[in-house]
Amino acid sequence: MxxxxxxxxxxxxxxxxxxxxxxxxxxxxxxxxxxxxxxxxxxxxxxxxxxxxxxxxxxxxxxxxxxxxxxxxxxxxxxxxxxxxxxxxxxxxxxxxxxxxxxxxxxxxxxxxxxxxxxxxxxxxxxxxxxxxxxxxxxxxxxxxxxxxxxxxxxxxxxxxxxxxxxxxxxxxxxxxxxxxxxxxxxxxxxxxxxxxxxAHDSYRQRVLSAERTIETTLFGLGWPARHRVIPNGATQRWCHPDGTVRRLPALINAGSAPLARLVPESSAGSVARMQRPSLPLFSPVAPLAGMPGSWVDRTALYAGESALRxxxxxxxxxxxxxxxxx
Ligand SMILES: Cc1cc2nc3c(=O)[nH]c(=O)nc-3n(C[C@H](O)[C@H](O)[C@H](O)COP(=O)(O)O)c2cc1C
Missing domain, CATH: 3.20.20.70 (Aldolase class I)
Incomplete structure (x- = not known):
């Protein structure tokens, strides 16, 4: 074909x-x-x-x-x-x-x-x-x-x-x-x-452009506890080990959260992200988009691949x- x-x-x-x-x-x-x-x-x-x-x-x-x-x-x-x-x-x-x-x-x-x-x-x-x-x-x-x-x-x-x-x-x-x-x-x-x-929010793109490494983690797994690759930020620094693996508390919370993806309507994804704080181990898969506050780059997922470094x-x-x- x-x-x-x-x-x-x-x-x-x-x-x-x-x-x-x-x-x-x-x-x-x-x-x-x-x-x-x-x-x-x-x-x-x-x-x-x-x-x-x-x-x-x-x-x-x-x-x-x-x-x-x-x-x-x-x-x-x-x-x-x-x-x-x-x-x-x-x-x-x-x-x-x-x-x-x-x-x-x-x-x-x-x-x-x-x-x-x-x-x-x-x-x-x-x-x-x-x-x-x-x-x-x-x-x-x-x-x-x-x-x-x-x-x-x-x-x-x-x-x-x-x-x-x-x-x-x-x-x-x-x-x-x-x-x-x-x-x-x-x-x-x-x-x-x-x-x-x-x-993508401009601050997100800037973080990706200046990234020195990416990590594979499951931190942003509330409702979807699957592996993802991101640029390190305030949230990963607080809750991930240097190799990206997640500390015990968010790992436990994410592990039991899969049914949330079906329960929480998509339209409320922004409200969930609004409650996220680098200090609180509750991280949804939402990424920082244009129109969201710039400060969210340290509390939401900065998805990017290894090619970001090039x-x-x-x-x-x-x-x-x-x-x-x-x-
Ligand atoms: C910001 C971002 C968001 C993504 N979201 C999705 C998604 O919603 N659905 C999906 O199937 N893949 C998603 N992916 C993965 C892509 O489908 C693709 O496999 C990946 O970007 C390829 O690797 P690269 O980033 O090195 O080009 C996402 C990737 C990035 C970078």
Whole structure:
């Protein structure tokens, strides 16, 4: 299958869905530049508006939505189906029924995987393509080893389906290495977080630009106690060991908090973050977005991947697509 034709792309470069960081503005800018722009999961009405924005601003390009399973509700799926999205990226869960429902509606379904078992499940469920995530990636992690190490296993298990590589892609050399290793394209998150069109708070982007290291932790796990990669901040300094592992109290609180993701409506995510303090071991997955107070950079998750250490500037999404594609 020619992925570029199927998804009406000029270049094999995708922008990762990144929750509130990746709205219609970013996805539309990436799609207009010929890459695959992905809208992060938003409350259903905002999702509909973002889908329409990409359709308007990037006419003729594919519209893609990230289905972040721990927070996915029926309303999100209905929004995707009734707005007629072209592709979906299922991540951090999933099942055969959802894949079938999307494919029956003509949606091209990717699933992000980080282990061979996850890749086997995705293929058994009938997905159209895989995204092989490496452990160096920013944000939440399914990746367990470096992306280029996992890629050959994912390609073998994909049985001819396209496989995109995610994790550590910040330059045309990274893209070239992934393609040479058999990937059909690349997915970049951190590079697009650091663009003018991302919805990240400016202080967050500045922290990422000046970061000296990233850590893998589970600290920001209230309601979603899964591994994630972040830049250290006031909260991690107080509650994480130097290697990122979480101290006893927040670890215990997070471990019992998974049902919260289903109970707390998305619209109240900001209110939960408002209660967060570096001194209080209650940290939700919310990231600091434009419009939130700048002081939240020390109490919320500064998601970023290892490639943050190589990125030196904020550029436009168009320029990021061109740089990653080597044009
Ligand atoms: C700020 C940020 C937020 C993210 N949020 C999500 C998300 O909501 N859903 C998802 O599937 N992946 C999310 N990811 C992970 C990306 O899908 C992707 O795997 C990762 O960014 C690739 O690694 P890179 O950051 O080195 O490019 C996020 C990544 C970042 C940097």
């Amino acid at each position: 020619d992925l570029l034709d199927r998804l009406r792309l000029d270049v094999p470069v995708a922008q990762a869905g990144m929750g509130g960081v990746a709205g219609g503005r970013l996805a539309a800018a990436v799609a207009s530049a010929g890459g695959l722009g992905t809208i992060g999961l938003h409350p259903p009405e905002e999702l509909r508006a973002a889908i329409r924005r990409v359709r308007d601003e990037a006419a003729g390009r594919a519209v893609v939505v990230n289905l972040l399973m721990p927070f996915l509700r029926r309303g999100h799926i209905e929004a995707c189906l009734s707005e007629g999205v072209d592709a979906a990226v299922i991540a951090f869960g999933g099942d055969a029924r959802l894949v079938r429902e999307l494919r029956d509606a003509g949606v091209f379904v990717f699933m992000m995987v980080g282990t061979e078992d996850q890749a086997r499940d995705a293929v058994a469920w009938g997905v159209d393509g895989l995204i092989a995530q490496g452990r160096e990636a920013g944000g939440h992690l399914v990746g367990t080893v470096a992306a280029l190490r996992f890629l050959p296993h994912a390609i073998e298990l994909a049985q001819g389906r396209p496989v995109l590589l995610a994790g550590g892609v910040a330059s045309s050399a990274d893209t070239a290495a992934a393609l040479a290793a058999g990937a059909s394209g690349v997915v970049a998150g951190t590079r697009f977080l650091l663009t003018a069109e991302s919805e 990125i030196t500037d904020i550029i436009s999404a168009k320029q990021a697509v061109a740089e990653l594609a080597g044009r």
